[in-house]
Amino acid sequence: xxxxxxxxxxxxxxxxxxxxxxxxxxxxxxxxxxxxxxxxxxxxxxxxxxxxxxxxxxxxxxxxxxxxxxxxxxxxxxxxxxxxxxxxxxxxxxxxxxxxxxxxxxxxxxxxxxxxxxxxxxxxxxxxxxxxxxxxxxxxxxxxxxxxxxxxxxxxxxxxxxxxxxxxxxxxxxxxxxxxxxxxxxxxxxxxxxxxxxxxxxxxxxxxxxxxxxxxxxxxxxxxxxxxxxxxxxxxxxxxxxxxxxxxxxxxxxxxxxxxxxxxxxxxxxxxxxxxxxxxx
Amino acid sequence: xxxxxxxxxxxxxxxxxxxxxxxxxxxxxxxxxxxxxxxxxxxxxxxxxxxxxxxxxxxxxxxxxxxxxxxxxxxxxxxxxxxxxxxxxxxxxxxxxxxxxxxxxxxxxxxxxxxxxxxxxxxxxxxxxxxxxxxxxxxxxxxxxxxxxxxxxxxxxxxxxxxxxxxxxxxxxxxxxxxxxxxxxxxxxxxxxxxxxxxxxxxxxxxxxxxxxxxxxxxxxxxxxxxxxxxxxxxxxxxxxxxxxxxxxxxxxxxxxxxxxxxxxxxxxxxxxxxxxxxxx
Numbered sequence: 001x002x003x004x005x006x007x008x009x010x011x012x013x014x015x016x017x018x019x020x021x022x023x024x025x026x027x028x029x030x031x032x033x034x035x036x037x038x039x040x041x042x043x044x045x046x047x048x049x050x051x052x053x054x055x056x057x058x059x060x061x062x063x064x065x066x067x068x069x070x071x072x073x074x075x076x077x078x079x080x081x082x083x084x085x086x087x088x089x090x091x092x093x094x095x096x097x098x099x100x101x102x103x104x105x106x107x108x109x110x111x112x113x114x115x116x117x118x119x120x121x122x123x124x125x126x127x128x129x130x131x132x133x134x135x136x137x138x139x140x141x142x143x144x145x146x147x148x149x150x151x152x153x154x155x156x157x158x159x160x161x162x163x164x165x166x167x168x169x170x171x172x173x174x175x176x177x178x179x180x181x182x183x184x185x186x187x188x189x190x191x192x193x194x195x196x197x198x199x200x201x202x203x204x205x206x207x208x209x210x211x212x213x214x215x216x217x218x219x220x221x222x223x224x225x226x227x228x229x230x231x232x233x234x235x236x237x238x239x240x241x242x243x244x245x246x247x248x249x250x251x252x253x254x255x256x257x258x259x260x261x262x263x264x265x266x267x268x269x270x271x272x273x274x275x276x277x278x279x280x281x
Numbered sequence: 282x283x284x285x286x287x288x289x290x291x292x293x294x295x296x297x298x299x300x301x302x303x304x305x306x307x308x309x310x311x312x313x314x315x316x317x318x319x320x321x322x323x324x325x326x327x328x329x330x331x332x333x334x335x336x337x338x339x340x341x342x343x344x345x346x347x348x349x350x351x352x353x354x355x356x357x358x359x360x361x362x363x364x365x366x367x368x369x370x371x372x373x374x375x376x377x378x379x380x381x382x383x384x385x386x387x388x389x390x391x392x393x394x395x396x397x398x399x400x401x402x403x404x405x406x407x408x409x410x411x412x413x414x415x416x417x418x419x420x421x422x423x424x425x426x427x428x429x430x431x432x433x434x435x436x437x438x439x440x441x442x443x444x445x446x447x448x449x450x451x452x453x454x455x456x457x458x459x460x461x462x463x464x465x466x467x468x469x470x471x472x473x474x475x476x477x478x479x480x481x482x483x484x485x486x487x488x489x490x491x492x493x494x495x496x497x498x499x500x501x502x503x504x505x506x507x508x509x510x511x512x513x514x515x516x517x518x519x520x521x522x523x524x525x526x527x528x529x530x531x532x533x534x535x536x537x538x539x540x541x542x543x544x545x546x547x548x549x550x551x552x553x554x555x556x557x558x559x560x561x562x
Contacts, residue, residue: 063371066348086376090344093394094375095367098446098454102398106452112400113374117383118393119439156433158400165379171387173379 019048020154020193024182027058028202029261030096039200040100042265044107049154049193051185052104052111052161055178056096060084063091080135080175088175092163100161112158116140116166117173121150122181124166124174138166138174140181145188154193179241183248190252197253198274199241200261205275206242210235219276222246245277254278300329301435301474305463308339309483310542311377320481321381323546325388330435330474332466333385333392333442336459337377341365344372361416361456369456373444381442393439397421397447398454402431403462405447405455419447419455421462426469435474460522464529471533478534479555480522481542486556487523491516500557503527526558535559 029039043052057078061071064087072079080088097113104111116122116138122145124138153160162185164178179199186197208215220228225242228234234242245256257267259274266273310320324333338359342352345368353360361369378394385392397403397419403426405419434441443466445459460480467478487509489496501509506527509515515523526537538548540555547554 089379090371090375092375093379094371094373098370098374098396098398101396102448102454103452105398105401105448105450110401111398112395113398114393115379115382117379117386120386120391152437156437167383167386169386171384173383 017049018192018194020051020189020195021046021048021198022051022053022182022186022189022195023198023200023264024053024178025200025261026055026178029200030054030056031058035262036100037103039261039264040103041107042262042268044104044109045265045268047268050109050159051150051154051189052100052159053164053178053182053185054092054096054100054161055164056092059096060088060091063087063095074132074134077134077137078175079133080137082136085136085173085175089165089173093165097161097163104159104161109159110157111161112153113161113163115163115173116176116181119149119153120167120169121145121160122162122166122176122184123169124176126168126172126174136172136174138168138176140166140176140184142184142187144169145184147189147192150185150189151192179244183244183253186253186256187248187251190254195253196255196257197245197248198257198259198264198267199245200259200264202260204260204263205258206234206238208233217275218272219278221278221280225277242277249277249279298330299473299475301332301470301476302327302329302479303332303334303463303467303470303476304479304481304545305334305459306481306542307336307459310481311335311337312339316543317381318384320542320545321384322388323543323549325385325390326546326549328549331390331440332431332435332470333381333440334445334459334463334466335373335377335381335442336445337373340377341369341372344368344376355413355415358415358418359456360414361418363417366417366454366456370446370454374446378442378444385440385442390440391438392442393434394442394444396444396454397457397462400430400434401448401450402426402441403443403447403457403465404450405457407449407453407455417453417455419449419457421447421457421465423465423468425450426465428470428473431466431470432473460525464525464534467534467537468529468532471535476534477536477538478526478529479538479540479545479548480526481540481545483541485541485544486539487515487519489514498556499553500559502559502561506558523558530558530560 069083101111101113123141127134127137166176204216206217256277257274350364382392382394404422408415408418447457467476485497487498537558538555
């Protein structure tokens with residue numbers, strides 16, 4: 001084999017060791033055991049370093065109801081009183097997280113289930129009360145995420161599976177938005193890894209026409225994003241998601257993909273998957 | 282500094298790096314937040330590598346009751362139907378485990394909360410049905426515990442906190458006795474570490490007179506154990522605990538200590554703590 005060939009192999013290996021996918025899944029995957037099974041199989045098959053981030057809101061809402069605890073929502077956000085925090089800790093950190101880990105192990109993936117308290121990986125502050133008291137909800141302290149610390153787990157061959165819980169470093173667990181955890185991890189780990197952040201949701205990606213799954217926009221860069229906003233093609237609910245995605249990219253994340261969970265397998269097969277947001281599409 | 286002095290320092294460091302305490306706590310610590318706080322503070326202060334193992338039976342029983350799920354016990358053992366397994370996964374793996382981790386982080390200990398499914402650390406088989414169907418209860422597959430694998434976490438500076446759940450490697454979580462998890466970990470990790478296994482319970486240790494806390498037997502070796510059994514000094518409930526302890530010792534564990542959780546601090550201060558079981562007391 002020539003030196004150029006071996007150099008190529010080395011570079012390929014380096015690139016593959018250095019690639020990191022951070023994938024966030026939500027209710028449409030978690031609430032349906034068949035969807036979850038297929039998603040986790042596709043997740044396992046994806047090469048490179050991987051981190052999974054999950055919420056689990058509907059299961060928590062149901063569990064709270066079974067326990068006679070009223071779920072209070074303001075603008076789609078859960079008010080987390082102390083009873084609700086107990087439920088969230090049980091459901092996210094126990095029931096959902098450990099079942100995902102057991103499933104991934106079944107597929108040969110050496111998953112390890114975590115909250116932000118574990119390994120002191122993600123610290124947050126209890127959200128200050130302005131007009132609304134959200135209770136035990138955490139706003140992530142971005143500087144608290146130490147990429148070397150999480151890198152130790154990746155280097156040892158583990159796949160971290162984070163649920164939507166952090167801690168304040170003073171013994172208090174905090175309910176924390178899973179989208180935000182995923183993007184904060186992606187930004188921090190970009191210092192060490194070529195990081196792609198993937199948000200799985202119920203649509204194929206960003207659609208020109210929300211009622212037409214075939215109208216997928218395959219790539220968006222900041223310039224195109226401005227155009228799409230001007231043309232009012234991008235749906236209002238997508239704006240915060242995309243704003244956050246472009247912020248992550250401007251902070252070092254290589255790309256953000258928004259796609260449908262049951263199509264994740266296409267990424268492994270190098271086929272088009274979702275809408276790819278980059279700095280230079 | 283002379284070479285002998287520096288050699289001494291090196292050896293001391295080696296010994297301290299190589300020492301491992303595996304400590305199991307039960308209901309009397311977990312069910313009382315003040316006891317738990319003091320125990321975790323003492324645990325944190327203990328030097329060397331540490332692993333914590335916990336159950337949480339009473340909290341699970343209460344949670345099952347709150348959810349209208351009947352707890353079925355046979356000879357003090359929980360029958361774990363699928364509903365009970367959900368409760369146990371939530372309570373052990375989520376509520377108790379993650380709160381312990383958050384408390385340890387508060388004290389500066391870099392804890393990481395685990396089930397046996399995480400990192401594929403502990404596998405078990407669903408207990409075969411003989412006369413009683415225990416349901417989703419796991420009997421540990423001792424060979425499945427890879428000390429190098431757990432050692433990676435210890436070497437990276439993490440303190441593993443195991444709850445009483447394992448998995449079968451095929452996606453199924455299993456409720457597993459915490460005492461057995463602690464001794465299986467201790468035996469396996471003895472291959473790499475000078476391991477002391479500590480069972481914390483409500484008494485000061487093995488007592489000559491169960492009603493007299495001052496009648497503590499400070500050390501027992503196999504010979505003395507035989508005598509104590511012959512003299513019927515050892516209480517029948519202690520026999521399985523002590524039999525298991527001596528089995529662990531014969532499999533390489535340096536010592537097993539049975540003591541009171543709120544006296545753990547004495548170990549750090551090199552003061553007498555509990556009953557110490559060894560091969561040569």
